[in-house]
Structures are given as C-alpha cells and as structure tokens.
Amino acid sequence: VRHPAGATPLPDQHAGDQTAGGGDEVRLSITRLTIVVDHQRAHATVALGGPSGEVRGTADAGSADSAVLEAVALATLRAIASLHICGDEFGVVAVSTPHVGDVDVDVAVVQVECCRHLGTERLTGASEVRDDVHRAVIRATLDAVNRRLPLLTLTP
Secondary structure (H helix, E strand, O other): OEEOOOOOOOOOOOHHHOEOOOOOOEEOEEEEEEEEEOOOEEEEEEEEEEOOEEEEEEEEEEOOHHHHHHHHHHHHHHHHHOOOOOOOEEEEEEEEOOEOOOOOOEEEEEEEEEEEOOEEEEEEEEEEOOOOHHHHHHHHHHHHHHHHOOOOOOOO
16 A cells, blocks of 8 residues: 655564555555464454554454465455445455475465456555565555555645
8 A cells, every 4th residue: 555755654573565666655564463362263453563553454364374374364354444445345365375486485475356337356465474474464465455556635
C-alpha cells in the first residue's frame, strides 16, 4: 500500500519494509503483531501504521502452524480492508514457506484472491523470512495486494 510524499510511516523493525521504489511514496509499516495460541485455537492481530494512524485486523484459526500463518495473512487483509480505500474484496488462498535456492533461505509466499466487479483474480506476493516467519507473511500479503490498491491521498 503506497502513500504520497510527505506521509510518515510508523517505524518497523525492518527499514526496508517502509520505502517504495520512487522515493516519494512510503508503504504501510508493520507496527504490531500479536498471536495468541491455546490448545486448539489461534488468534492473530496485525496492526499496520500509515499516515492516518494505525489500522488493525484480526483472524482466528486452528492452532496448527499452517493455520496460524493463514490467520496472519487474513488479519493483514482485514487491516487493509479497514482503510476503505478499495472496493475489491480479498481472501487468502494459500500460504507457504518453501526453501529457495541452494542456500538455506525460506520465503513466505502468499496467494490472495481478489474479487472485483469484473471477476476474480489471483495475486501472489513473496518475502524472504528474515527473523520471523509471521512478519514475512505480513510482508508477502502486502506484496500481493500492493499494486491493486489505489494511492492514498492526504487532505491538507
């Protein structure tokens, strides 16, 4: 999700997550991630920071590792939806963390379904797992939907 010049994102522990290619736009940043897992259920809360403050999304899932990753992706999509900047509806199709290349590197890959008035489209995003697979899933989810969302405009 991109914002126009002058917008200041809230800090994330990974500076590379905040800047977009052109230098005059910034992306939403991960401000908080909370995962609560009990014996059978998991609850994920994702908070994203932007020029208007923080938006949050939540999702529940089973307690299996793969279900928790899907809940994180869904919570991210719900946080984006709370911005009300896009009429499209998004859903999580798949989340995986395969090894890539001959080095021991994992990549979070998230496939999202975008439902528009003209039909359905599948979008895929990826992010290298640096220190936390859950944050990588958030970044991959943002990567998947980034080009489908309009630029946010700031009112003076």
